[in-house]
Amino acid sequence: MFLINGVEQDSLPANDRSVQFGDGCFTTTRIQNGIPTFFDQHLQRLQDTCRALMIPFSDWATLGQEMLSLAKSHINGVLKVIITRGSGGRGYSPAACQAPTRILSVSPAPAHYPGWQQQGITLSLSPVRLGRNVTLAGLKHLNRLEQVLIRTHLEQTNADEALVLDSEGWVTECCAANLFWRAGDTVFTPRLDHAGVNGIMRQHCLARLAQSRFRVVEITAREDAVRKADEVLICNALMPVVPVNQYAEARYLSRELFEFLAPLCEQSIKS
Incomplete structure (x- = not known):
């Protein structure tokens, strides 16, 4: 399943910067007994990378709660978190971007x-x-x-x-x-x-x-x-x-x- 900006859905605007330019970052963590492992470190990685990429994401408390909530119902799995710069106009300039997009998903743990x-x-x-x-x-x-x-x-x-x-x-x-x-x-x-x-x-x-x-x-x-x-x-x-x-x-x-x-x-x- 996908959780995009807090809503369970599987579609993204075609003008999202991740689609247009790969403009964003992500992290992938293992879920063990309903808990995302190395939770603090993965959240810090996202914060550090957003800072380095100058992505003005600030709703870290909400993102953290979504990560914990989404992992809770899974004994074993993979939680992926993506932050994009959001949707904006044509061209490289991020000036038209209104707000970053957060995307969370859970998938089975690699069996091999x-x-x-x-x-x-x-x-x-x-x-x-x-x-x-x-x-x-x-x-x-x-x-x-x-x-x-x-x-x-x-x-x-x-x-x-x-x-x-x-x-x-x-x-x-x-x-x-x-x-x-x-x-x-x-x-x-x-x-x-x-x-x-x-x-x-x-x-x-x-x-x-x-x-x-x-x-x-x-x-x-x-x-x-x-x-x-x-x-x-x-x-x-x-x-x-x-x-x-x-x-x-x-x-x-x-x-x-x-x-x-x-x-x-x-x-x-x-x-």
Whole structure:
């Protein structure tokens, strides 16, 4: 179901800026026992992104109540929240926009993630690269055409997820997940100051790792660093963490990092 500006409906004006320009942002959270997990963090992400995109949304209390209310009747599922700049006139200028639009929806939780956690996955290198843009880097805005192309190419392979580089060839993320790899006791994750999405689960993993015996480095690296790693895993708010078995000719037998993070992430989701 969709809840648009508090009304249960499934249609949007054709002149909404999300339709015209992808002008907006979103977040996706897992519902566990009627509660949207990492609720405060997802709401803060929307606030930060609206501020960065100069979207004048202010009704955060109403949005928060709608998120809680919509999740309440679902034991397990996915809650997606979209904020658009709203409807306006022709052209790029937002001056004619009257008010932002909020869109909430609930869908079933991905059924394949538990299997991925148990069995691990394979990565392939995507031929689609992410454009570098310091203004938009890290934000989960509605301009997802790059990810659509990445997914389209991925579905033509036998891999489960794609390793994605930016336009300069630096490792950035996966199609729908962030990336970590381990070499000895050092854990690496790509810097996201030029491209990519700074996911909620990525932030949570970084916080957990900062309190662990592992040394953590946010790095600008070529994909060869991933090939040479002892271990690779991916994460997002729904998975929450999944081990990688293979990338190209590299195979990863260790699950040391995964076994450290997985119970901590699951515990945080269920608490």
